[in-house]
Amino acid sequence: MFHIAEKKEIKQGKVTDVYFQRTVEVLQALGIDSRVAAEVRAAELPEGYDFAVLAGVEEVAELFQGMPVDIEGLPEGTVFYPEEPVLTISGKYPDFAIYETALLGLLCQASGVASKAARCRIAAGERTILSFGARRMHPALAPMIDRSAYIGGCDGVAVVKSAEALGLEPLGTIPHSLILLVGDTLEAARAFDKVVDRAVKRVALIDTFADEKFEALRVAEGLENLYAVRFDTPKTRRGDLLGLLEEVRWELDIRGFKHVKILVSGGLDEYKIARLNPAADAYGVGTALSNAPVINFSLDIVEIEGKPIAKKGKRSGAKRVYQCDRCGKREVATVSAPLQQCRCGGNFKCLSHPLLESGKLVAPLPEVSKIRKYVLEQLRGLDLKLL
Ligand code: PCP
Numbered sequence: 001m002f003h004i005a006e007k008k009e010i011k012q013g014k015v016t017d018v019y020f021q022r023t024v025e026v027l028q029a030l031g032i033d034s035r036v037a038a039e040v041r042a043a044e045l046p047e048g049y050d051f052a053v054l055a056g057v058e059e060v061a062e063l064f065q066g067m068p069v070d071i072e073g074l075p076e077g078t079v080f081y082p083e084e085p086v087l088t089i090s091g092k093y094p095d096f097a098i099y100e101t102a103l104l105g106l107l108c109q110a111s112g113v114a115s116k117a118a119r120c121r122i123a124a125g126e127r128t129i130l131s132f133g134a135r136r137m138h139p140a141l142a143p144m145i146d147r148s149a150y151i152g153g154c155d156g157v158a159v160v161k162s163a164e165a166l167g168l169e170p171l172g173t174i175p176h177s178l179i180l181l182v183g184d185t186l187e188a189a190r191a192f193d194k195v196v197d198r199a200v201k202r203v204a205l206i207d208t209f210a211d212e213k214f215e216a217l218r219v220a221e222g223l224e225n226l227y228a229v230r231f232d233t234p235k236t237r238r239g240d241l242l243g244l245l246e247e248v249r250w251e252l253d254i255r256g257f258k259h260v261k262i263l264v265s266g267g268l269d270e271y272k273i274a275r276l277n278p279a280a281d282a283y284g285v286g287t288a289l290s291n292a293p294v295i296n297f298s299l300d301i302v303e304i305e306g307k308p309i310a311k312k313g314k315r316s317g318a319k320r321v322y323q324c325d326r327c328g329k330r331e332v333a334t335v336s337a338p339l340q341q342c343r344c345g346g347n348f349k350c351l352s353h354p355l356l357e358s359g360k361l362v363a364p365l366p367e368v369s370k371i372r373k374y375v376l377e378q379l380r381g382l383d384l385k386l387l
Contacts, residue, residue, distance in 0.1 A: 004140045010063065013098040015105070020098045033092045037303035037318040039085040040073070040107060046115075046293035051382060053118045053375055054078045054086050055148045056110030057355065058365050060103060064089070064356055069096050071356040074321060077114075077151055077371040078351060079378040084332055085319045085352070086297070093301070100299050108294040109141075110148040116270070116292035117152025118375060120285055122384050123270040128282035130171050131157040132265060133290030145290045151371050153379065154289070166368055173203035173230045173263065173284070180208065185215045186222045193223060201227040203263055207234070216248045220257040228261035228282065235267070245279035270384060308334070320352035328381070 005015045027033065045052050057076035064071060073087030080086050087107070089096060120129055131149035134142035134157075146154075146162030156171035157163050163170035174192055182188035189204040206215035206229045216229045229248070233241065245262055252260050264276055265284030273283055300314050308316035317334040324331075326346025333339045339348035354362040366374075 002138075002140060004138065010102050013102075016098040016101045020100055024094045024097050027094050027097075033094050034304050035091065035306075036093045036301045037088055037090045038093075038299050038301045039089075039319065040087040040104070040297050040299050041085050042080075042082055042295050042297050043313075044082050045295065046112075048385070049115065049119070050385070051079050051081055052111055052115040052295050053152055054080055054107070054111050055114035055151050056106040056108075056144075057087070059106045059110070059144070060087065061355055061361060061365060063099060063102055063106065064096070065359055065361065067096060067099075067359045068092065069356065069359060070354070072320075072352050072354045074351055075353060075371075075374070076366070077375040077378075079118075079375070079382065080321070081330060083315075084321050084330070086321075087355075088302075088318055088352075089299075090318070104297050104299060108297050110144060111297070112292040112294040113145055113148035113289055114152035114375070115295060116289055117149040117154050117285075118379055119270040119384055120268075120273055120283070120288070121153025121376070122379055122382060123273040123277075124283060125277065127273075127277065127280065128156075128263075129154045129273075130282070130284045131162075131286075131289055132284040133286040133288070134159045134162065136287045137290045141290075147368060149285075149289045151368060151375055153372070153375060154285075158284075169199075173228075174205045176205065176208050176232070179205060185209060186218050189219050189223050189226070193225070203228045203230050205230045205232060207232050207237070212244060213248050213251055216260075217251055217255065217257075220252055220255070220260050226257075226260055228263045230263045230265060230284070232264075232266045232284075242276055242279060245276065249279050274384075320350050322348040322350055325349050 054074050055076060069089050069091035071089050074080055131146050131154045133145060137145055142159050143162045143165045146157035146159055147166060150157060150166055158170055158172045160170050179185050179188040182191055185206055185208060193202055202225055204219040204226060206212050212231060220226055261281035262279060263282040264280045268283055268285045269288035300310060302310045302316050303318050310316035319332050319334050322331045322333060322339045324342035324344060324346040327344040329342055331339055342348055
C-alpha cells in the first residue's frame with residue numbers, strides 16, 4: 001500500500017489534527033456554533049523572499065465544495081506579501097474546524113513550490129526552465145508539485161502524469177542509464193534519434209564518461225538535428241561550471257554549432273541560475289522546486305458573529321487586499337471599510353474575490369495556463385535581490 005490519504009478521506013476531514021475534532025466535541029457540548037470569519041495569512045515569508053505566489057486554491061475549492069461556508073480571497077497565482085489575507089472562510093466554526101489541517105497543507109506546499117518557481121523564473125529571464133523535481137517527493141504529490149511549478153513560471157514538466165493533467169507534452173532529455181547501457185554518449189544520442197518521436201527535441205547528455213567539451217563536439221558533429229547538450233556534471237567535477245559552459249560555448253560556436261543550446265541540471269536554484277545565465281540557455285530544476293520552503297500560512301479567527309476579535313499578534317476584523325491602479329501600492333482594509341482613492345490620486349482595486357458561496361463555486365475556475373500567464377504578468381514588475 002502507499003502511505004497516503006485518499007481523496008474521500010481528505011473530504012471526510014480525516015486529515016485533521018485531533019485537537020480540532022476535540023474542539024468541535026467541546027463546542028457541541030457547550031452548544032456553541034458561532035458564525036466566524038477566519039483568515040489565512042503568512043506573518044513572514046521564507047528567508048530572502050520579498051513576495052510569494054499563491055497556489056493550491058483550486059484544491060481548496062475542491063475541499064470545501066458542498067460545505068455550508070463562504071470563501072473569498074486572492075485568485076490563484078496572485079503575488080502576495082506578509083500579513084495580507086490570501087483567503088477568508090466564513091461560516092459556523094464547527095462546520096469547517098476539522099478542515100484547517102488540510103486547507104493549510106494545500107496552500108502552504110503549493111505556494112512554496114510556485115514561489116520558488118517564480119524566483120527561478122525571474123532569475124532565468126527568458127531562458128527555458130523545466131520542472132525535474134518529482135523524483136524527490138512522494139509520487140502521489142508529483143501532479144501538484146509540477147502544477148505549482150508550472151503556475152510559478154516553469155515552461156514544462158518531465159512527469160507524464162503531471163503533463164497529462166496540465167494538458168502539456170512531457171519534456172525531458174536522456175538519463176545517464178541509457179548512455180551507460182549503450183556504452184557511448186554519441187551512440188546513445190543516435191539511438192534516441194532513431195527511435196524517439198521526431199517531435200521530441202534531441203538533447204544529448206554529455207557528462208557520463210569523458211570531458212564535456214569533447215563530448216559536446218562529438219555529438220554536435222555526429223548528430224545533425226541536435227537541439228542541445230545537457231550538463232548534469234557531478235559536484236566532484238563541477239569546479240567553475242560557468243567557465244566550463246563558456247569554454248564549450250566557444251568551441252561549439254567556432255565550429256558553426258551556434259544553434260546547439262546548453263541545458264544545465266543538478267543542484268540548481270535561483271541563485272545558481274543567475275550565475276550561469278551568461279552561458280546557459282535552459283535549466284532543469286528538481287530538488288529546489290519540489291523541496292521548496294513552504295509558505296507558513298496560518299488560519300485564524302478574526303470575527304465572531306460579525307464582531308472583530310483575534311488572538312494576540314493578530315489583527316482582527318475580516319479584511320480584503322487592495323492595489324492602487326496608478327502607483328501599485330498595496331493596502332489591507334476591513335470588509336466594513338472598503339478603500340476608494342489612493343493618496344497618489346489613483347483608485348484602489350480590490351484583489352480579493354469570492355470563490356465559494358454556501359459551498360458552491362461562484363464562477364468557473366481559471367485554466368492553469370491562464371493562471372500561469374497572470375503570474376508572468378505580475379513577475380514582470382518584480383526583481384530579486386540575489387546575493
Ligand atoms: C538528475 C536528474 C534530475 C536533475 C538531475 C534534477 O540527474 O536528471 O532531473 O536535479 P536536482 O534535483 O539536483 O535539481 P541524475 O540524478 O544524474 O539522473 P539522470 O541520469 O536520471 O538524469
